[in-house]
Amino acid sequence: DVKVTQSSRYLVKRTGEKVFLECVQDMDHENMFWYRQDPGLGLRLIYFSYDVKMKEKGDIPEGYSVSREKKERFSLILESASTNQTSMYLCASSLSLAGVLETQYFGPGTRLLVL
Amino acid sequence: AQSVTQLGSHVSVSEGALVLLRCNYSSSVPPYLFWYVQYPNQGLQLLLKYTSAATLVKGINGFEAEFKKSETSFHLTKPSAHMSDAAEYFCAVSLGAGNNRKLIWGLGTSLAVNP
Numbered sequence: 001d002v003k004v005t006q007s008s009r010y011l012v013k014r015t016g017e018k019v020f021l022e023c024v025q026d027m028d029h030e031n032m033f034w035y036r037q038d039p040g041l042g043l044r045l046i047y048f049s050y051d052v053k054m055k056e057k058g059d060i061p062e063g064y065s066v067s068r069e070k071k072e073r074f075s076l077i078l079e080s081a082s083t084n085q086t087s088m089y090l091c092a093s094s095l096s097l098a099g100v101l102e103t104q105y106f107g108p109g110t111r112l113l114v115l
Numbered sequence: 116a117q118s119v120t121q122l123g124s125h126v127s128v129s130e131g132a133l134v135l136l137r138c139n140y141s142s143s144v145p146p147y148l149f150w151y152v153q154y155p156n157q158g159l160q161l162l163l164k165y166t167s168a169a170t171l172v173k174g175i176n177g178f179e180a181e182f183k184k185s186e187t188s189f190h191l192t193k194p195s196a197h198m199s200d201a202a203e204y205f206c207a208v209s210l211g212a213g214n215n216r217k218l219i220w221g222l223g224t225s226l227a228v229n230p
Contacts, residue, residue: 004158040124042222043159043205090158100147101209101216106158 023091
């Protein structure tokens with residue numbers, strides 16, 4: 001079974017702090033994704049990566065950055081946390097089959113509260 | 116723009132009743148279609164997926180979905196709802212290939228099951 005783990009289930013940070021969210025997958029997937037989930041807005045893609053050291057902006061990248069130094073690990077960084085970044089953050093990974101995105105496997109999520 | 120529409124952000128059924136969650140997409144035939152489920156305080160997990168093999172797809176927990184090209188729909192059904200089916204359900208479409216690959220998400224439907 002694919003396993004995607006996220007470093008924290010719950011996190012409380014202060015405005016202006018730098019925040020690191022870590023995600024690790026154990027199935028050698030080339031694709032990794034960071035989403036945020038807010039009530040009524042569904043899943044919104046922040047950043048994704050199709051390969052090591054490669055990153056692409058998603059729909060809402062402002063205020064975030066990412067790092068993928070190793071294939072199994074994809075980190076999301078909030079450079080200076082703000083209250084409007086309070087949200088549930090979900091990491092996912094997937095293979096590509098014939099270049100098409102396959103099933104995404106999700107971590108349990110990190111619920112971040114910024115005070 | 117390509118999109119996925121889930122009709123009804125909230126659906127309520129009685130235990131034992133038919134579950135019908137609607138999903139329509141705006142595109143030509145997509146490579147893949149997915150339904151995911153999210154139980155409270157958890158990440159998303161795959162219920163089922165369509166990959167152009169058979170139009171009627173069976174998934175876990177008694178759910179199934181039928182791909183209808185003429186209606187651009189991929190509605191999710193279950194003949195008899197259980198209390199444990201109460202969750203958030205997301206429809207997603209995998210479009211494009213190679214550098215144009217992307218996953219488009221619906222906003223989700225919250226299913227409540229009444230005793």
